[in-house]
Amino acid sequence: xxxxxxxxxxxGDVVALDGCSFEVAPGQMLGxxxxxxxxxTTAMRSVFGLVRPxxxxxxxxxxxxxxxxxxxxxxxxxxxxLYPKMPVRQQVVYxxxxxxxxxxxAEAAAxxxxxxxxxxxxxxxxxxxxxxGNQQRVQLIVALIHDPPVLVLDEPFSGLDPIxxxxxxxxxxxxxxxxxxxLFSSHQLDVVEGLCEDVxxxxxxxxxxxxxxxxxxxxxxRRYLDVVFDGPFDHRWTSNLDHIDVxxxxxDGARLLIDDRVDVxxxxxxxxRAGTVAQFVVEPPPLSEIFREVVAS
Amino acid sequence: xxxxxxxxxxIGREYRAWKKPFLISSAIIFVVVAAALxxxxxxxxxxxxxATQRVGTAGTTPPTFAREVMVFVPDEIVVExxxxxxxxxxxxxxxxxxxxxxxxxxxxxxxxxxxxxPVGDGIYRAFANAQARQQASELGxxxxxxxxxxxxxxxxxxxxxxxxxxxxxxxxxxxxxxTIAMFGAILAYGQWIGYAVVEEKxxxxxxxxxxxxxxxxxMGAKVFSIGSLGLAQITGVGLLALGYGIVSDGIGLPxxxxxxxxxxxxxxxxxxxxxxSLYAAAGSLGSNTQEAGSTMGPLAIFLVIGYMVGLVSFGxxxxxxxxxxxxxxxxxxxxxxxxxxxxxxxAPWEVALALxxxxxxxxxxxxxAGWIYTGGVARATQKLGWREALRAGRELGAD
Numbered sequence: 263x264x265x266x267x268x269x270x271x272x273x274g275d276v277v278a279l280d281g282c283s284f285e286v287a288p289g290q291m292l293g294x295x296x297x298x299x300x301x302x303t304t305a306m307r308s309v310f311g312l313v314r315p316x317x318x319x320x321x322x323x324x325x326x327x328x329x330x331x332x333x334x335x336x337x338x339x340x341x342x343x344l345y346p347k348m349p350v351r352q353q354v355v356y357x358x359x360x361x362x363x364x365x366x367x368a369e370a371a372a373x374x375x376x377x378x379x380x381x382x383x384x385x386x387x388x389x390x391x392x393x394x395g396n397q398q399r400v401q402l403i404v405a406l407i408h409d410p411p412v413l414v415l416d417e418p419f420s421g422l423d424p425i426x427x428x429x430x431x432x433x434x435x436x437x438x439x440x441x442x443x444x445l446f447s448s449h450q451l452d453v454v455e456g457l458c459e460d461v462x463x464x465x466x467x468x469x470x471x472x473x474x475x476x477x478x479x480x481x482x483x484r485r486y487l488d489v490v491f492d493g494p495f496d497h498r499w500t501s502n503l504d505h506i507d508v509x510x511x512x513x514d515g516a517r518l519l520i521d522d523r524v525d526v527x528x529x530x531x532x533x534x535r536a537g538t539v540a541q542f543v544v545e546p547p548p549l550s551e552i553f554r555e556v557v558a559s
Numbered sequence: 560x561x562x563x564x565x566x567x568x569x570i571g572r573e574y575r576a577w578k579k580p581f582l583i584s585s586a587i588i589f590v591v592v593a594a595a596l597x598x599x600x601x602x603x604x605x606x607x608x609x610a611t612q613r614v615g616t617a618g619t620t621p622p623t624f625a626r627e628v629m630v631f632v633p634d635e636i637v638v639e640x641x642x643x644x645x646x647x648x649x650x651x652x653x654x655x656x657x658x659x660x661x662x663x664x665x666x667x668x669x670x671x672x673x674x675x676x677p678v679g680d681g682i683y684r685a686f687a688n689a690q691a692r693q694q695a696s697e698l699g700x701x702x703x704x705x706x707x708x709x710x711x712x713x714x715x716x717x718x719x720x721x722x723x724x725x726x727x728x729x730x731x732x733x734x735x736x737x738t739i740a741m742f743g744a745i746l747a748y749g750q751w752i753g754y755a756v757v758e759e760k761x762x763x764x765x766x767x768x769x770x771x772x773x774x775x776x777x778m779g780a781k782v783f784s785i786g787s788l789g790l791a792q793i794t795g796v797g798l799l800a801l802g803y804g805i806v807s808d809g810i811g812l813p814x815x816x817x818x819x820x821x822x823x824x825x826x827x828x829x830x831x832x833x834x835x836s837l838y839a840a841a842g843s844l845g846s847n848t849q850e851a852g853s854t855m856g857p858l859a860i861f862l863v864i865g866y867m868v869g870l871v872s873f874g875x876x877x878x879x880x881x882x883x884x885x886x887x888x889x890x891x892x893x894x895x896x897x898x899x900x901x902x903x904x905x906a907p908w909e910v911a912l913a914l915x916x917x918x919x920x921x922x923x924x925x926x927x928a929g930w931i932y933t934g935g936v937a938r939a940t941q942k943l944g945w946r947e948a949l950r951a952g953r954e955l956g957a958d
Contacts, residue, residue, distance in 0.1 A: 333771040343767040
């Protein structure tokens with residue numbers, strides 16, 4: 263278990279961390295969310311000793327982190343850090359060795375990961391000659407190559423195209439499935455929602471919400487109703503309904519925001535009277551809305 | 560993984576990264592040095608005058624003059640005698656540069672341009688001896704008496720003969736060369752170290768590295784690897800110069816004492832390590848190579864002070880309290896102390912104490928550089944002052 267416990271950090275007058283606590287278990291993939299300046303990067307860097315907290319502790323499996331233990335972790339900083347003129351494979355092998363692999367092990371692992379990320383044909387290319395997305399892939403391989411028990415990624419999806427993002431998401435799932443504790447930050451909340459079971463939301467250095475994504479969404483008093491009609495329908499069907507807001511009025515239906523006073527069965531019956539219903543989906547608000555709400559409050 | 564293995568991996572990468580600039584700069588330096596040696600050799604040949612000296616003779620010169628010339632002029636000088644019908648013709652040839660010296664009758668020698676000792680002195684003494692033999696013959700002095708007259712009977716001694724354990728000119732020459740070489744090497748290769756540091760900072764690789772390795776270890780590996788490349792280059796230049804000298808029969812290895820060589824090499828390495836760390840710290844203050852250039856600039860002032868004081872210390876009577884004190888300061892000890900040791904001015908306790916302070920200074924400088932380096936990571940986009948970077952580094956918790 264990677265535990266960040268009551269972390270405090272102040273840079274001059276700026277409070278970066280204010281009693282920040284959360285944990286990531288082996289096999290867990292935790293999305294770490296927060297607005298800019300919330301303290302995400304400071305918390306992540308504290309895991310690697312790049313920030314010394316004014317208070318609180320970071321432990322792994324109940325023990326304070328030593329340099330030797332940190333060396334086994336994988337880290338992808340927000341500002342990418344690669345040698346621009348170093349060939350891709352050489353660079354990956356180098357970082358593998360820095361993280362404790364023997365040369366042969368590092369070379370074998372490099373070949374596997376370069377294949378996984380579709381970079382096998384770019385092994386001799388200099389990093390500076392790669393596209394941004396491919397540089398991002400190399401950066402992730404650098405964090406992964408030594409099979410780390412803890413993977414900390416600061417904005418790993420930033421700047422990736424959908425295909426690259428899909429590949430990266432798949433790799434992170436695999437890592438978690440194989441027992442690694444995966445912590446990553448992202449501003450792409452839809453990606454986090456699709457990828458993580460658990461999230462921590464931080465603001466002003468404090469954890470303001472944490473837990474299972476499904477639970478967090480389910481605990482919201484609001485729901486969204488998506489209705490699609492098949493053919494013509496009465497466009498005034500929502501006019502007599504209480505406790506709803508029409509969020510999106512479309513030609514084939516509507517998206518409504520309903521609160522917990524609305525009886526969904528009654529609503530379904532009303533909707534059926536308006537026309538032939540092709541789709542009737544009630545769902546909790548997306549994570550991005552909950553995020554905006556808790557951060558604003 | 561053991562720390563040493565980790566350092567070896569980092570050092571190996573540095574060697575690979577610097578291989579190309581190292582080879583290119585080495586090739587350029589070697590070509591320049593070879594050209595300079597060639598030019599210097601040609602100039603030396605020209606300034607030392609011709610290997611063949613033409614001596615014009617006119618009238619009746621002392622009969623044994625030619626034989627005496629063979630005795631008194633060094634063997635490597637070929638003396639060619641050119642007879643002239645008249646003194647005027649000989650002097651005209653001298654003015655035209657056809658001959659170097661004119662010997663006229665039994666009492667006149669006229670020198671031309673470019674006749675220097677030992678050639679000039681040899682010809683003069685040969686003429687004087689030949690003249691003495693001629694006069695002795697005219698006075699009826701026997702050949703054996705003449706030999707007694709011409710053989711000096713002088714008990715020549717040095718009041719303070721040189722002890723084999725005392726420093727020789729060769730010892731002092733080695734120390735001076737080491738001081739100059741250290742000054743040049745630190746100026747040149749220190750900047751390599753600084754630029755390597757700022758490059759790693761600018762591209763943010765250091766943030767990934769510092770998650771796995773302590774800052775002072777990273778600094779140490781960088782100083783060692785780039786520093787050793789610089790040392791290899793300067794050693795190569797030295798060997799080139801020595802080899803060139805041996806081949807051209809111009810110079811040889813000075814016959815300095817082993818202890819002298821030991822001390823200058825030891826202090827060279829210590830000074831190099833200290834300043835290498837200092838340059839690493841200075842380089843980390845900038846956010847790009849231009850800024851690093853300006854942050855490293857002031858270090859040259861310290862170097863110049865040490866260099867000037869170091870060279871002055873080789874002069875007689877300069878072993879002042881100031882020099883004794885400055886010999887304990889790591890910034891200047893490597894440039895000042897070797898000269899004092901070679902001349903026997905530094906007591907053993909002074910050397911021992913200076914060594915302890917120097918080694919502690921290198922260790923402290925490595926840690927300081929590590930802190931400053933770590934401090935710079937958090938503020939990669941701005942130029943930092945020394946104190947600001949140090950404070951930031953310590954705050955960030957560099958080990």
